[in-house]
Amino acid sequence: MDIERQKIAPLPSVKRLPLYLGYLREIRARGRELVSCTHIAEALCLDSVQVRKDLTVTGIIGKPKVGYRVSILIDVIEKFLGWNNLTGAFLVGVGNLGRAFLGYNMFRENGLEIVAAFDVATEKIGTTIQGKEVFHTERLAELAKKMNVQIALLAVPAAAAQEAASLLVAAGMKGIINLAPTKLDIPNSVIVENVNIAASWAAISSRLVESQMLSVDFKQNKEVKS
Amino acid sequence: MDIERQKIAPLPSVKRLPLYLGYLREIRARGRELVSCTHIAEALCLDSVQVRKDLTVTGIIGKPKVGYRVSILIDVIEKFLGWNNLTGAFLVGVGNLGRAFLGYNMFRENGLEIVAAFDVATEKIGTTIQGKEVFHTERLAELAKKMNVQIALLAVPAAAAQEAASLLVAAGMKGIINLAPTKLDIPNSVIVENVNIAASWAAISSRLVESQMLSVDFKQNKEVKS
DNA sequence: TAGATTGTTAATCGATTAACAATC
DNA sequence: TAGATTGTTAATCGATTAACAATC
Numbered sequence: 001m002d003i004e005r006q007k008i009a010p011l012p013s014v015k016r017l018p019l020y021l022g023y024l025r026e027i028r029a030r031g032r033e034l035v036s037c038t039h040i041a042e043a044l045c046l047d048s049v050q051v052r053k054d055l056t057v058t059g060i061i062g063k064p065k066v067g068y069r070v071s072i073l074i075d076v077i078e079k080f081l082g083w084n085n086l087t088g089a090f091l092v093g094v095g096n097l098g099r100a101f102l103g104y105n106m107f108r109e110n111g112l113e114i115v116a117a118f119d120v121a122t123e124k125i126g127t128t129i130q131g132k133e134v135f136h137t138e139r140l141a142e143l144a145k146k147m148n149v150q151i152a153l154l155a156v157p158a159a160a161a162q163e164a165a166s167l168l169v170a171a172g173m174k175g176i177i178n179l180a181p182t183k184l185d186i187p188n189s190v191i192v193e194n195v196n197i198a199a200s201w202a203a204i205s206s207r208l209v210e211s212q213m214l215s216v217d218f219k220q221n222k223e224v225k226s
Numbered sequence: 227m228d229i230e231r232q233k234i235a236p237l238p239s240v241k242r243l244p245l246y247l248g249y250l251r252e253i254r255a256r257g258r259e260l261v262s263c264t265h266i267a268e269a270l271c272l273d274s275v276q277v278r279k280d281l282t283v284t285g286i287i288g289k290p291k292v293g294y295r296v297s298i299l300i301d302v303i304e305k306f307l308g309w310n311n312l313t314g315a316f317l318v319g320v321g322n323l324g325r326a327f328l329g330y331n332m333f334r335e336n337g338l339e340i341v342a343a344f345d346v347a348t349e350k351i352g353t354t355i356q357g358k359e360v361f362h363t364e365r366l367a368e369l370a371k372k373m374n375v376q377i378a379l380l381a382v383p384a385a386a387a388q389e390a391a392s393l394l395v396a397a398g399m400k401g402i403i404n405l406a407p408t409k410l411d412i413p414n415s416v417i418v419e420n421v422n423i424a425a426s427w428a429a430i431s432s433r434l435v436e437s438q439m440l441s442v443d444f445k446q447n448k449e450v451k452s
Numbered sequence: 453t454a455g456a457t458t459g460t461t462a463a464t465c466g467a468t469t470a471a472c473a474a475t476c
Numbered sequence: 477t478a479g480a481t482t483g484t485t486a487a488t489c490g491a492t493t494a495a496c497a498a499t500c
Contacts, residue, residue: 010467014432015425022384022407022424036481044409049469052482064475064482081428082435100326106407110424111431151430158248175430177423181248181332183270191433193426197403198248198336199241200419202307204377204401205337206240207417209308236491262457275493278458290458290499 009057014081016054018110019044021077028070036067083111088149090173091117092164093156094124094134097179101153102130115147120160137164141171150174158182235283240307242280244336245270247303254296262293309337314375316399317343318390319382320350320360323405327379328356341373346386363390367397376400384408 023043027035037055041048055062055073058080062068078084089107091098091114101107102114117134119125124134135143143149152173156164161180168176168186175191178184181198249269253261263281267274281288281299284306288294304310315333317324317340327333328340343360345351350360361369369375378399382390387406394402394412401417404410407424 008436009432011429012467014428015422017432018407018422018424018428019409038481045411046409047469048481050467053468056483062482065480066476067481080432080435082431087431096326096329100322103322106424107427110427112427150434175434177426177430181244183245183272185271191430193429195421195423195426196241196244197421198244198332200403200421201333201336201338202240202244203237203419204403204417205308205313206235206243206306208376208401209306210234238491264457273493274457276491279492282459288458291456292500293457 013054013057016046017058017077017081020051020054021074021081021083021110024070024074024077028074032070034067035070035073037062039067078111081111085111086113087111087151088113088115088147089151089153090115090140090144090149090168091132091153091155092119092137092140092168093154093160094119094121094129095155095157098153098155099129101155102132112151114153115149116143137167140167144171144173151176153177153179154184155179239280239283242272243284243303243307246277246280247300247307247309247336250296250300250303254300258296260293261296261299263288265293304337307337312337312339313377314339314341314373315377315379316341316366316370316375316394317358317379317381318345318363318366318394319380319386320345320347320355321381321383324379324381325355327381328358338377340379341375342369363393366393370397370399377402379403379405380410381405 020040023040024035037048037052040046041051044051055068055077058076060068060073060076075084086108089112091101094102094117098117098119102117107114114132117129117132118137118140119134120137125136127134150173152168152175154161154164154168154176158180161178161182162184165176165178165184165186169190173190176184176186176193178192178194181196183194184192186192246266249266250261263274263278266272267277270277281294281303284302286294286299286302301310312334315338317327320328320343324343324345328343333340340358343355343358344363344366345360346363351362353360376399378394378401380387380390380394380402384406387404387408388410391402391404391410391412395416399416402410402412402419404418404420407422409420410418412418
């Protein structure tokens with residue numbers, strides 16, 4: 001990083017905030033008004049000190065012996081994450097994975113709304129999936145400007161990811177959630193988050209190999225199936 | 227961790243291996259036979275020292291001035307991750323997200339094959355999606371035993387995640403890829419990897435809020451849309 | 453040989469964990 | 477008041493980065 005940073009919040013803490021938020025919304029719905037770090041930690045199998053430290057990044061100040069007011073804590077986290085307003089996003093790549101996100105309400109709950117989809121397959125262009133129109137990627141820059149969109153979900157095959165990413169940068173995107181299992185080479189003024197399911201699978205399988213628990217030759221079990 | 231660990235490979239290194247693997251397969255397909263860390267690092271925008279360190283977890287030994295033989299490096303990584311054989315997996319939750327994974331070939335390329343799907347919605351039970359039959363979650367334990375499956379992808383709504391996870395543990399799963407944005411409370415003999423897209427979105431949006439680049443009130447732009 | 457590259461050992465950096473003071 | 481809880485400061489731990497020796 002070449003830019004001077006002024007006491008930026010630790011990324012691991014920021015990434016845990018949605019977990020807290022989900023739990024807090026749950027207990028608010030159940031009528032709970034106050035909550036302590038100890039309580040949150042217990043519910044989420046975390047360390048209470050870590051929870052407290054994470055919450056401080058939002059600037060909230062709790063009361064000793066009491067804890068935090070649930071509704072205020074929710075507000076403060078939402079505001080810190082910018083999730084108190086809906087932000088528009090583009091979805092690039094309307095394959096199996098991309099299509100899933102069009103109907104995925106998790107984003108909406110967390111302040112992100114997919115407002116248009118893009119692809120290169122001519123048979124998809126002009127169709128509407130889950131109420132969202134599919135455009136050709138050529139129109140990315142034009143529509144980004146018109147619709148004031150700066151966030152993109154990238155869900156194309158690995159081989160097409162870099163080209164699509166360059167289009168997104170050219171279209172003025174400020175943040176990209178990359179679901180393709182590739183590193184994107186784009187200017188670091190654009191924030192990229194890689195959601196890499198292959199990496200998660202690697203973490204699991206390598207540990208199972210270590211402990212020799214991975215079923216060695218699965219194919220042989222196939223005839224047992226039906 | 228209460229179990230004594232014997233020089234386990236660093237998790238961040240393990241999680242980067244699939245990235246290297248993807249690139250190595252790509253250059254092997256293009257006919258390249260030898261590769262150096264410098265080259266890999268340049269292609270993937272990483273540090274060459276880090277690449278070298280990551281590769282050493284597989285136990286491979288390179289030749290100074292030469293580098294590594296691409297095909298051997300691929301073999302060694304695949305073997306380290308246990309991706310040289312196909313491992314069977316269950317998919318739990320056939321909603322939008324779950325269905326996407328049924329047709330997602332990324333897993334297959336990386337040694338994971340979904341062999342059956344599970345849900346609780348009666349209208350889905352007995353149907354076949356992408357060639358995979360959907361069973362009731364009641365049958366998890368029975369079929370896990372019969373099909374010798376120990377890996378599960380959990381793609382149910384957050385509210386249903388804990389219950390489904392308990393069923394999976396009871397069914398003898400050894401590894402769970404959790405796509406629900408919740409912490410699962412299960413014995414630590416079962417390896418869990420959380421794929422948390424909300425966390426990635428949090429990382430992006432919080433940084434955009436910091437730099438005041440997040441479009442403040444998106445809803446007002448809606449009429450511009452069509 | 454010379455220089456590029458590997459592999460190892462030490463230094464830095466950041467996050468987590470522990471210890472403790474402050475407070476309702 | 478006493479004790480639970482917050483908030484802060486210090487210690488630990490692990491990963492990344494830097495420095496350097498080994499080698500083809």
